[in-house]
Amino acid sequence: MPNLESLIHLCFVLALPVMGVIAMGMGIKTFTLGTQAHQEECKERIKASTSPDTSTHEAYYLGFFHLYPNAGGGGERVLWTMIKAIQDKYPFMVCVIYSGDSLSRDSILQNVKAKFGLTIRPETIYVVELTNRWWVDYKFPRLTLLMQSLGSLAVASQAIHRFCPDVFIDTVGFAFTYPLIHLLSTRIPVVAYTHYPAISSDMQTMVSSREAGFNNEAIARSALMSKLKSMYYRVFALAYSFAGSFASTIMTNSSWTQNHIVQLFGKPQMTKVVYPPCDTLVLAEFPLVGRQPLVMSLAQFRPEKNHKLQIEAFAHLLKAHPEFVMPASERPLDPETLLANCRDGSGIRYPVLVMIGGARNIEDEARAEELRQMAARLGIDRQVLVIVNAPWSQILEWLRFGKVGMHTMRDEHFGINIVEMMAAGLLTVAHDSAGPKLDIIVPAIRGAGDVPTDEECLQFPVGFVATTAEQFAESIAIALGASEKLAEGVQRAARTAASAKFSEDAFRTAFYRSFGPVVRWLDNQRSADDDD
Structure with a gap:
């Protein structure tokens, strides 16, 4: 049987860490x-x-x-x-x-x-x-x-x-x-x-699966490094959950x-x-008619925005639809001339992918240049424009004349640029995940078999969703060739949703x-x- 002195000693030893934590807390409080x-x-x-x-x-x-x-x-x-x-x-x-x-x-x-x-x-x-x-x-x-x-x-x-x-x-x-x-x-x-959460189960899954698109290439190649990073993410998630x-x-x-x-x-x-x-007032004033075959993309030139998928999708579109390919005899237009043709009614005869985004630093600038080179390697550079740090006034002009909007980021937490394209009257194709899937492009068209008939036009979808380059290409083709009734129905439904659901x-x-x-x-x- 322990004597009284031993019990007192044990209680004192056990109390020391508690007293230390309390003292540290009081010290932090006083210091802060x-x-x-x-x-x-x-x-x-x-x-x-x-x-x-x-x-x-x-x-x-x-x-x-x-x-x-x-x-x-x-x-x-x-x-x-x-x-x-x-x-x-x-x-x-x-x-x-x-x-x-x-x-x-x-x-x-x-x-x-x-x-x-x-x-x-x-x-x-x-x-x-x-x-x-x-x-x-x-x-x-x-x-x-x-x-x-x-x-x-x-x-x-x-x-x-x-x-x-x-x-x-x-x-x-x-x-x-x-x-x-x-x-x-x-x-x-x-x-x-x-x-957006600092960490999510999706991030942990991508680390565990060693996806090179998400992980550093050296980590993605190494099973040990991937396992260590996965453990780090699990521990961080526990700490983040406790704090939240x-x-x-x-x-x-x-x-x-x-x-x-x-x-x-x-x-x-x-x-x-x-x-x-979302400030949709100015965008919602654009007329729905007079649109040109411009496929618009608005996103910073950051890796997660996945601009390369847009280039791949556009290449698939041109391969599947030769009628969309600009003849070699035609001279490609620079951005200023292209916009001028839109303004004066001359119009554009062939689809052009217009990728507009901000560049925060030299790395973003390099990514934009890499997209130009990728388009050239695929032989579609004559119909692709990559515009860096365009002023808002110019972006508004592109949105005024564009017909299709494209967004390719996986697990975008919201997607304000999608809302802006919808409000501006573009037929928008977004990635079938996260915010765009659950909140913005609702209801959505998923491929040719999902296009509503004339009888179903009372409840129009507000846009399209896709995942692969082939799916994006198919949706863009549907949007470019949409009947007047289909196009106007989607445009009006999208504009109404953007202006009502996401307004101030x-x-x-x-x-x-x-x-x-x-x-x-x-x-x-x-x-x-x-x-x-």
């Missing part, structure tokens, strides 16, 4: 938040620079963890449309933006107005500039997912040190920050808008993202689909539905504090 006087000073600084309407409600301070608020992409449109919705319904709320951009509030808001046409009132906006964004910008040569996720903790620590909000809203997907917020205070709800479980309210941008996030975070009741807002108003309605319970929880907490 600073003193109470420091936080009060930060809050007074924000109060002095903002003027929310507190005539009927006390102010709440929302912290938006969005390190690139000036980037001008789809994620930024979500951020600023969300903030605009908050300003319209909750004028007593102050939106604090944790930003890695060295720009003033006024400069950022001017850019938001220019890029998105959104007028944001400056009196409830405050920008907290962060100086350590490089933690998530740096391209770690190894264990990139893990290192950037851990780096986000350092960035979030600086953000909270500079101001601790009433609500923490993550709009970029850094789930590893959620446990940190929970550690600092269980009274700070974590709201997440997730564009600390979110109070989760919004996802598509059904595909929703399914993966529910599987990972385990919070189906707290997770709702809120489709991103639809986004606001869905956002209010998810965010409303958070506001009610804050009110209840404040009422309880007042009663005490």
Whole structure:
């Protein structure tokens, strides 16, 4: 029988690790938040620079963890449309933006107005500039997912040190920050808008199957390296799932993202689909008639966009339909002349694949050039245009005259460019997976046997889906040769779906539905504090 002294000694030994964890947690909390006087000073600084309407409600301070608020992409449109919705319904709320951009509030808001046409009132906006964004910008040569996720903790620590909000809203997907917020205070709800999971079961499957398109070629060739990477992904997925479980309210941008996030975070009741807002107003004004045989592609020249599949599909199209091949006697047109012919009514007699995309760096530029060379090797370069970093005004012209849209990325989480092509009146062929399959091209035409008859035209599909080069070629051929009734039916159905399902108003309605319970929880907490 152990004596009392032994039991005390055992309890002390067992308590040491627990005490160490508690002490470490308290140390992190103190280091991150600073003193109470420091936080009060930060809050007074924000109060002095903002003027929310507190005539009927006390102010709440929302912290938006969005390190690139000036980037001008789809994620930024979500951020600023969300903030605009908050300003319209909750004028007593102050939106604090944790930003890695060295720009003033006024400069950022001017850019938001220019890029998105959104007028944001400056009196409830405050920008907290962060100086350590490089933690998530740096391209770690190894264990990139893990290192950037851990780096986000350092960035979030600086953000909270500079101001601790009433609500923490993550709009970029850094789930590893959620446990940190929970550690600092269980009274700070974590709201997440997730564009795509940092890791998914699909990614793990592709690693395990050693697909060269997804893995580094050296890893794909090695069974041992593939196994090690697969183990790393499994461990990371467990850590990501644990971190995500600390979110109070989760919004996802598509059904595909929703399914993966529910599987990972385990919070189906707290997770709702809120489709991103798409600016379809200008595109929806384009006439549906007068279209030319232009096959349009809009996507950054990144590897995952799979532009090579587009070249292969177009080559299959020309091989299967010799009538689409431009005779050797005809001179191919440059982009400017081609657009001029569209404007003056001269028209285009043979299909042309027009691939428009942004190039972020020299690697993207090299990929664009590789596509030109691939088209030349296949003998179709006379009917293929690769246009890099075209201005939006020129893109609008291409969309105005194009007839077919093509998207080939596998497991695209949403696909805003697909929505834009649908709104512009193009007959769109998208990859039969993820967001396009589950949310956008619904219902879809899958091959020649799926084309509706005249009697079925009351419920038109909104586009086509395909997987292989042959399937894409078949769908493009159907679209190019579609009867007027079929083409107009699909165009109108697609435009209606794009304008209604993915509009700014639809986004606001869905956002209010998810965010409303958070506001009610804050009110209840404040009422309880007042009663005490």
